[in-house]
Amino acid sequence: MGTNDSGHADDPASANTIKSVDTSLSIVKALKQKQTAKVSELAELTGYSKANVYKHLNTLKAQGFVERDGDQFRLGLGYLDLGGLVREQLEGQHSIKPKIAEIAEKTEEVAQYMVESNGKSVIVFKEVGHQGVSLRTRVGAHLPIHQVASGKAMLAFMPDERVNDIVQRHGLSAATENTITDSDALSDELAEIREQGYAANRSESTKKLFAVSVPVMTVSDEVIGACTVSGPTHRMKDEEKASQVIEILRSVTNELELNLAHS
Structure with missing residues (x-):
């Protein structure tokens, strides 16, 4: 050869x-x-x-x-300079950062803004609320997209061809016993996410961690990111708490989408 x-x-x-x-x-x-x-x-x-x-x-x-x-x-x-520049170049980043801080303040948990890059879910902004539990993940971390709520929220609103490409490239590796590792099961969950408008991570990436995420869409219905709230399972799985968090996510994300549309 x-x-x-x-x-x-x-x-x-x-x-x-x-x-x-x-x-x-x-x-x-x-x-x-x-x-x-x-x-x-x-x-x-x-x-x-x-x-x-x-x-x-x-x-x-x-x-x-x-x-x-x-x-x-x-x-x-030298990498810090490059990373800061990359984030500064992100479309709408000046609107996104304060909204993530607002979500963290209102939910009192960890709030993050994620985007998809090369088939991974990447943390771009992160804020920790009053009760937020410090997570090992940091800004810039690339996470397996099928294991996290933000990733599933973005996958659900991507074209099927793009989803298939990502799955074929990276596979569906397991982080815990709750991780989705079957493509048919993933397809079923993505359909459910599209219907309800949010995704959940039920200890699928980290044990005892529960997260919910709402996609961020453009006016032409293209997904560009996701806003996520993460916290301990014992607190986040409470029905009243989960409902409050989802409502806050939807409300703030809707404001963010309007800001991005008119920026």
């Missing part, structure tokens, strides 16, 4: 890519996983030689994307 100019085998998945960039990004992802690591640890994780890993780390360090402390490497603040 031949190779293209970037050094990859001639197959559709690797066409028009640059091998050295793939290598750097693999090292960055491994460093993200480890948080701090030695060259030898990153070489073992990625399968690249220590000499190759070291050269890429030095290049990234020179550009401010990796920092070094002795023989330990960690990600640098």
Whole structure:
């Protein structure tokens, strides 16, 4: 089998890519996983030689994307600048942030705004209400879309072809015994979400966590994100509490959609 100019085998998945960039990004992802690591640890994780890993780390360090402390490497603040810029460029972000804060204040729980990117549900804004339980998820986290309420809320209003593409690409992995892992079951739940207008996460991503989410739509009925409230199952499953949270989500999301439509 031949190779293209970037050094990859001639197959559709690797066409028009640059091998050295793939290598750097693999090292960055491994460093993200480890948080701090030695060259030898990153070489073992990625399968690249220590000499190759070291050269890429030095290049990234020179550009401010990796920092070094002795023989330990960690990600640098260069990514913070990029992440902030990406969020600033999000359409309507100046309207979204205060609405997520309003949801957190009114529900007293954790409120988040999520968007779909590359088949994952990505946290863009997060606010913690008075009773909110600190979650391990952070702004920028990419979550399996079928495991979380926001992801299901967005999937429900996507074209079937897009949903099928995401499922085929990422699969339906299980995080808990409650996670949907069957495509037919997922289709049934998405139909239910479309009918009721909100999605729920019943300990499907994290045990003892309950979340509800409402999609954010454009005037042309295109889903662009989702507003979510998460909290402990014992509190959020209470029928009165859940109803209040859903009503707050619907009300604030409707205001947000109007703001986005006229911004």
